[in-house]
Amino acid sequence: MIAMTDFHKEKADEALDILNTRGADALLLFPGADIGYYTGFSIGPSERLAAALIPFSGNPVLVVNQLEAELRGQKSWITDVDLWLEHEDPVEILAENFERLDLEDAVVAINEDAPWGWINRLIERLPKLFFVDATSYMSQIRMVKSQQELDWMRMACAITDKALEVGFGNLHTGLTERELAGILTSEIRSNGGGAGFVGVLFGERAALPHGRPGERELEPGDCVLVDLGTNVHGYSSDLTRTVFYGKPSTREAELYALVNEANQIAYKAVRPGVSCGELDSIARKVIDNGGCGEYFIHRLGHGIGLQVHERPYIVQGNELELEAGMTFTIEPGIYIVGEIGIRVEDTVVCTAGGCERLTRLTRELTFYPIKD
Incomplete structure (x- = not known):
């Protein structure tokens, strides 16, 4: 080293x-x-x-x-x-x-x-x-990370994956957004993660892409959107998952499948030479074809490393071509104000042969049993 x-x-x-x-x-x-x-x-x-x-x-x-x-x-x-x-x-x-x-x-x-x-x-x-x-x-x-930098990011992502899994296991009726945020923060610290960020939103509040945890209590039928990150030696992770408290409705399951498909198709399209703008368009087309284009209101992703948000920005019009070693997020989302928000975000690295996910928590449709 x-x-x-x-x-x-x-x-x-x-x-x-x-x-x-x-x-x-x-x-x-x-x-x-x-x-x-x-x-x-x-x-x-x-x-x-x-x-x-x-x-x-x-x-x-x-x-x-x-x-x-x-x-x-x-x-x-x-x-x-x-x-x-x-x-x-x-x-x-x-x-x-x-x-x-x-x-x-x-x-x-x-x-x-x-x-x-x-x-x-x-x-x-x-x-x-x-x-x-x-x-x-x-x-x-x-933008192009060394092997040591990537190793630190893998460590940060592993801590984040584990913390979010533990956090979701603590879901119960009446739990507030702030209480879940506290559980996640404690879990990250106990596993050696540095100062990071945590966003927790329940139900209709998940439609606020930059919403902050509040006193909203978890109710049966809610979606739970968590955006979580930490750092190791200054190198960051960024992970978002949306799960359901109780079995989701058919419409909710369909919306989730659409967002998850956009994430997966974008992931498969990553390779050196693909432009940032092209990658955004690939994911956006999936959401558009699903009839929800108007609800995908932000760029597909952002670079990540020493800063949670840094270059390259995965956004339409950015002609910068991806290179092996570039780390960034893939985070398509749908936000229907007053109803629901769904985002599936991973931290990834462009490799010589394609793409590697640094965050590994399951992206499958997940719901948790009601616990009073």
Whole structure:
């Protein structure tokens, strides 16, 4: 297994090579997924400036507040950590590092995490700096996962599968959405999963794609939609299943079969060279042909890795072609307001020969007995 310091260094070198051919002299990263990916430093969002300055030639430096002194002990290929004190101007400290590295008039690549308040102040201090948006190039590198990254995602998905199976086993009349969310969260934590997310919706509330768990109590005949994820070493999982509390009606079973078919057909269509937009259209056609196209109101899926939602986005019009190692979700859904919502979501990886599901929980129509 490659040492993580080597992994981060290799990825940073890859980014620098791409950016340098496009005229950039340095890369400036602020807190977000990219700073961890390219440096190995774990830095959360804060009102205090934190930035990694990585020149094409010269020694990189991490500029952070003295409260983050513990970062010096983190495993990173960047060994120079410049701590600024509370009474100091952090922009001045960052500017001095630009000057020390002879980057006063450099072309500097930044990404979408860059806070423009800090960038504008840095420009005031060093007016010859020129900033370019490198988000697309840097995201392209992150889209293709290494074997180690995939192993971590498999672990996260396995924890999620198990937690949801346990959660569904606790269904009983009167259980609230929030109570089920608590059971799921506890199960994930007990199995080593990191902070993630949980969405639980019963009955007609399942028609809210981004609804949050509330005090709605489970009643016989309800559908139960759960959207669940965790992370291992920062790498995420994302799983949605819809089950029924009591035997579903014929209409409910037909709607579920339609959504599940769209999931399966899209899964079988995944292979290198297929565009993201084409994959969305393949699944959407299934829902359309079933007479429910108007109720499929979101894209088919999204990339996943260090962030739950990241590139590539599996949406109509996206001409980006899939490559082996890209991880994303397949999540067709039908949402009929005031009646029902059904979604079947898996985290998958495009392989050289097709596709692998990283989430493995059954997708078969499932209903649980009524328990008072």
